[in-house]
Amino acid sequence: MRLACWSSISSYPFIPECYEIRKTSFFIFIAITLTACGGGGSDDADCSDFAYQQDAQAWHQSNPGSDLDADNDGIACEHLPRR
Known part of the structure; x- marks a missing residue:
């Protein structure tokens, strides 16, 4: 049954x-x-996820193809403050 x-x-x-x-x-x-719940572990990040440009740059370099470098000049999230 x-x-x-x-x-x-x-x-x-x-x-x-x-x-x-x-x-x-x-x-x-x-x-x-x-x-x-987002437990799938999405690797997608945007500039609002970072407080400082250096942190965004480090993430961008360790995750090639990320969208953090809008103008493709190699510098991620240029508008964020630097330490």
Whole structure:
């Protein structure tokens, strides 16, 4: 009975099909939660993420292809204050 898979585990013996359904559902839930919370680890940054130009420059150099250098002159977030 398929409904038994979603009932309390203690009420039913171990059913391999139910275990796979529960395991898959758990991983789908975790993936959706991490995606919604930004847990996916996005490497996208913009100048507002940095307080100082030197920090933005260091991040830009360690992440080639970032959008921190709008005019492509090699200097990231030129408008930010320097230390």
